[in-house]
Amino acid sequence: MTVPSLVIMASGRGSNAQAILDRIADGYIPATCAAVITDNPDAYVIERARTAGVPVSVVPFRSFPNREAYEDRLIETICGYDPDLVVLAGYMRILGSGIVRMFAGRMINIHPSLLPAFSGLHAQEQAIRYGVKVAGCTVHFVTEEMDAGPVIIQRTVPVLDGDTGETLAGRILEEEHTALPEAVRLFCEHRLEITGRLVRVLSTEENCPSPQGTGA
Numbered sequence: 001m002t003v004p005s006l007v008i009m010a011s012g013r014g015s016n017a018q019a020i021l022d023r024i025a026d027g028y029i030p031a032t033c034a035a036v037i038t039d040n041p042d043a044y045v046i047e048r049a050r051t052a053g054v055p056v057s058v059v060p061f062r063s064f065p066n067r068e069a070y071e072d073r074l075i076e077t078i079c080g081y082d083p084d085l086v087v088l089a090g091y092m093r094i095l096g097s098g099i100v101r102m103f104a105g106r107m108i109n110i111h112p113s114l115l116p117a118f119s120g121l122h123a124q125e126q127a128i129r130y131g132v133k134v135a136g137c138t139v140h141f142v143t144e145e146m147d148a149g150p151v152i153i154q155r156t157v158p159v160l161d162g163d164t165g166e167t168l169a170g171r172i173l174e175e176e177h178t179a180l181p182e183a184v185r186l187f188c189e190h191r192l193e194i195t196g197r198l199v200r201v202l203s204t205e206e207n208c209p210s211p212q213g214t215g216a
């Protein structure tokens with residue numbers, strides 16, 4: 001069986017990208033990473049990818065005359081790597097419907113809130129301001145509506161007295177580093193079944209029926 005290949009897209013620090021690369025390296029995720037793509041020429045994720053020996057493509061938004069031209073190049077770049085899965089790991093741009101439709105069911109995103117609460121930017125500050133007692137992260141399939149696709153995994157953390165956006169973000173980030181590799185692994189093991197908004201996680205037995213005719 002061929003090993004699934006990933007493209008990771010990230011815009012900055014890249015700690016989620018690192019978590020995926022580490023879990024590929026230790027064998028937890030049965031995949032290869034074909035490339036890291038970033039829109040930010042100064043992103044630290046570039047160094048992380050190079051250290052891991054993963055090719056990097058920089059597609060800087062500002063060097064294109066408009067969003068359409070940018071997305072055309074992005075599609076061309078992603079398709080050049082022919083990935084089975086595109087992982088948005090801290091990719092800070094909203095993607096247009098063309099690209100989202102092209103990768104429907106094979107593009108996932110991590111968001112630092114328990115969706116559907118606190119979508120969009122500064123989710124952790126939104127949670128603090130609202131006064132929730134539990135926060136967390138969500139990994140979901142990407143659809144045309146921002147932060148609204150079928151949910152794959154959520155992990156929770158408590159919101160503590162005196163938390164700031166920053167302290168809460170740190171606590172959530174630790175959970176992101178578990179949730180995102182887990183979702184990628186499930187996808188690579190063909191264990192995510194999407195029906196409408198619902199994602200069912202198949203057990204390994206459901207996904208690996210016994211060989212025909214053995215009766216096993």
Ligand code: GRF
Nearest residue numbers: 013014015016090110111112
């Ligand atoms: C993460 O909190 C992610 O959920 C959000 O942006 C942050 C990226 O962090 N979308 P990193 O670049 O993966 O360290």
